[in-house]
Amino acid sequence: MTEPTFDSLSPLDGRVVGTFPIHDSEDVQKVVERARTAAPEWRTLGFPGRRSILVAWRRYVARHAAELAGVMRAETGKPLGDAQLEILLALDHIGWAAKNAERVLGRRRVPSGILMLNQESSVERVPFGVVGVIGPWNYPVFTPLGSITYALAAGNTVVFKPSEYTPAVGQWLARSFAEVGGDPSVFQLVTGFGATGSALCRAGVGKIAFTGSTATGKVVMAACAESLTPVVIEAGGKDALLVDEDADLDAAAEAAVWGAYSNAGQTCIGIERVYVHERVYDQFMKKTTARVREIRAGTDEKATLGPITMPKQTAIIRDHIADAVSSGGTLVLGGAPERGVVFPPTLLRDVPEFSDAVREETFGPTLVVNRVATMDEAVERANAVRYGLSGSVFSRKHGRDLASRIRGGMIAINSVISFAAVPGLPFGGVGDSGFGRIHGDDGLREFTYPKAITRQRFPLLTLTSMRRSGRVDRLVGRIIRLLFG
Template sequence: MAEPAQQPRAARTGAGRPKVLTSYDPRTGEVVGDYAIMGAGELTRAVRAARTTEQWWAALGFAGRKRWLLDWKRAIARGTRELVELISSETGKPRMDAAVEVTLAVEHLDWVARHAEKTLGRSTRSTAWFRHGRDGSIGRLPLGVIGVLGPWQNPVLAPMNSIASAMAAGNAVVFKPSELTPGVGAWLADTWNRLSPNQPVLQVVTGDSSTAAALCRARVDKIAYAGSAAGAREVTALCAQTATPLVIEQGGRGAMIVQVDARLDTAAAAAVYGAMANAGQHPSGVQCVYVADSVYEPFLEMVAYHARKLRPAADKRASYGPMVLDAHLDVVRRQVRDALTRGGRAVVGSLESIREPYIEPVVLTEVPEISLAITGEAVGPVLIVNRVASMDEAVERVNAPERVLPVAVFTRDIRSVPEFADRLRTELVTVNATPVYGIHGPGRIRDPQSLLEFARAQAIIDKRHREPVGLSTFDNHPQRLRLARALFRLRHKV
């Protein structure tokens, strides 16, 4: 929500027509498409249609929904080239990055389609020891209608984590894409509608932040949001007005820890990619690297080498594209200036690297932990590399921020990572890889939790045999109570 409230860099040319949302290519300023700005009336009709079709969709069962979802997966896969071009046009990211995003989204759709029944299907549960006469089972049923709010940085992968999981669980979905990428959202809904024109299990509603607010107030059964911390606060406040349940995938670039035994060139290349892919506008990745003192100098040299090879531009051979939001250019300028003022040193680039609409790679070192470049949200191709005297110091620095962010650990001693990770205050640790495409919220790729978020538990208890201690009656004879006490003492040795 907070991201779309800002204007895209090229949107200045699109003033007028208040009921039309114009999507622009941030690389050229050319119009990609025009879309309706939908209001409360359109949202009400979409949710009403979803309520009707949700009953049909839920009644299909896991096997029936699996067939539909796998057909949808194949339709998306066949249209990959078209979708990749559309993502590149609306976000400015290179086609390779867009292709990786689409591939991961298709893989997640395939996974939830095939694993929904195993994760959510009814299973037996043992009852309490003194009630062996009862058999129980737990099943998980759809919530109903799910509203999904997607970000612009990963306009397919991030929302697909929720869309695919919600649909596999038996829900209908109303999807509001970012106002910067409405075409991608419309494309996804169109592929579904071509398969099932009479059953709008997936609908898209386009518009600005007012449309997103209307969806939050539309009394759907749950809202799924992926995006920034500021946007999460807005969505939380809106959902609170109607007591609508909310699941949040909050983005944020994290930290990397390079231990003394790491493969330095691999770690350096990963750090640069994690910080600068998509011009540093990824919702996850690397903001700061903490390097063991003994390998700091060679690591920094390798980082500088990889960073200097990158070239931002609009052509097909560019390493990454432009900054999409004007406000983010100002954020990067302010953070770099603050880091240098506080004693940080520029290894690659400088303030002169910020040349609208592009930012050339910037690598900083010796940056104080209180600098805005570390405490603020990373939104550009800037990487900070700081040395640490020990891994204890690295843990202390990683755990210092209030935000819980992903951590990448580079080491050859893989077996030591779980013990080391136990000391880190994070939900996601990647080993010898950066979490650029790893969603670290409840909707993580190939995680059963992504399915459980969109289902409600239902228990069935069936009394088939006589209970050894009959306590479910008013016929509480003292002999029964003495028997229950005796069995309790015997079981718990009291």
Template structure:
């Protein structure tokens, strides 16, 4: 591990040889845990035990925040934000680019911690430092383009000057989930601080250490430490406190909780962005490259064990290629390397908790009891890890089955034939969600035409989800019950600002002049408007 780790101690004790990863026990150095948890605003005296999904063993006891800690965190953040808002864009950009390099340099440490806290395969853990580096570089290069004062046409050419300013909102509350603990803890907040805000972050209890490492890297990159506060505690208590005190809320999680967040924000008339659940469809058209589609489908469904808001849970395959596709897809899934540990050789790791296993198991059992067929998988595998469930493919899923319209958030996909493309699009649009979709076709223009008919905030063609998610200029978010607002791109940073219009009027005033009557003024303005129209003015 890097010598720059807190305490200059190894992050992990335990075997790292891939041949011996299975069944290995891992532990964090106490000094490492202490260095991370020192970053918390937490003085209640209570702790929360974090256990690793890899072996069920305790990783850390994380201090919990009191109401007073949350109040103080916001007070410190507000003081820091007032200074930070005056920081030149060029300096903010330098810090973002420094963070880019730090994350890439420390990726092994980051991935180790992510794997230990979440259980995901290392190859999927790599997506997180990758995404944060991309985010930091994007805003580090484009910040001034998004935030600089804009000039707009005034009502009278040359006489009215309009400046549009993008003013930071103040302190942003970020409530992040466990499934991508490093990137979700940091990516939304990066845009917030880039825009001149401070952040108070409440990560999920299971993955606090990854989020605290993200905060430490911000410190090491040179950001003011008080600018990014981290609090810990139960969502109904600490999360509610954030909603009561923040100037804007960014939430990623379930649709049910997102609705409660939206209600709380509405009561205070503050804005929020919500990235919520999905029951995401993939359409494999008759002209698709079958091998490419089968390979992409594996990543679409089983990345992070299906615990990904944008993962695919419904797959609609053209009848002309259905049998050939299913044969290749099943073969690829059966060839996956399953396990738990830090090795790059693992293709899919365990789920985060017994609750996720129970939900997945219940969905599969209900489908089978009502007539669905399991093409592969379908079982919990505690022999591999405490919370392991096999990658599963279902066929014959019908509307009365729980998994038909409800998000499983596990390694399960349902396959459906289609004969008519319009019918496939209609079926893909069924239900309440609209987060992500995927289309496989060798005809790009045709696939893009289909994409416009799909009710989803992101649509990936010949790719699962990575093309939109890794393209930082592309806004990412959901339609319908999958959320509101967008991360990434111009929308992803401007959501954290208030738009301010400043008008400077020269010479003529917007009122009668020189003793002119109101009637004469109205006639003059009418002639002026007609003339401006002829000149093509907006």
């Protein structure tokens, strides 16, 4: 019987990038079993042994970055420069996880307290065994490696299910790990559609790390709930940038344009809304409009804004633009093309807050810029959506105060998306943006569970005995009064 397959098609020209198997539940189960068998040896390598392989892998990826960037461009359509930047950030995270895993996860002593002074107490972090990673297509290297490398550094083996839009990138990553001497069973790939991801959730892995839409995240959680498999969910966002009256407007405009249109707006932590103090609104709009005019969308190598990777997303983008205009907003630049997957950078202003373009994730090259009378109003509007992923603030005097009031897991002051490039910082959101964290100390801990251990150093007053005497009970009463009364 012929194994079912699917083609990965390039959004640049529709050509077939590669053909990949559609793994069913039986296939996935076999892969997970291989990973489970390999897990003890991978864990036994210890932090130094795993670090050595991860560092070698990072070196390999760095030396072959141009090749990997080409595969990324073929499958996502993003400009080579954007692909290269993504690889750079991923390399930094591989190195950080490899270097810091022992510091964060190694065994640590814990004070036993007066009552248990005869006990030596410690906590160690134990890997789950096998971690399943379900990755997205928009950042097919940086985002999944934020889970994969941290899980590997922590001592887990990994089964990776890439998006059906970027299986060639996933294949490249798995193959490159094996190229540097990593056991192929330690980092494996399964490919297919939603059913394959669902099978991974039900295959008995120790934990699932998912990145994708909020709707799909809920489906993943429901599947994992059947077996109480823990999950970390990094879902959608509707991030806002706040521009105070004392902000550096040139820097704020540059940041808004980059945050909105890089990767064709297909960024969960991208900027989709800007709230500008009315005293500087017109100046900000003038500077932003000038910068947006410089962007050229296309599929050729000189285009600075690439196509939409997932064709069905184009309908959502069109609907949001149409709704913004029909509800009273003003289209400044761009707009939805009649057909095709290349959208011009679209700039909207004065869009009502009830519009889908303001409240729902667009995930395309659009930006809404609205004026506010005060920064209190800006904070209120920024927080008035169901998402809580990230955001940005531009202000010379009030940046930290405003940032502390924005609901979200990551906020940048006088920059955008900078937190994602700091390996030591946790990455994740709240509300419909998900829960749990990748990256940083928290990201390493996410792929382990704490194990408490006590060891009796010498015998003391025995309280945990069915033969405990009345004299001991009376002594306990005196101890209670002495210590806590």
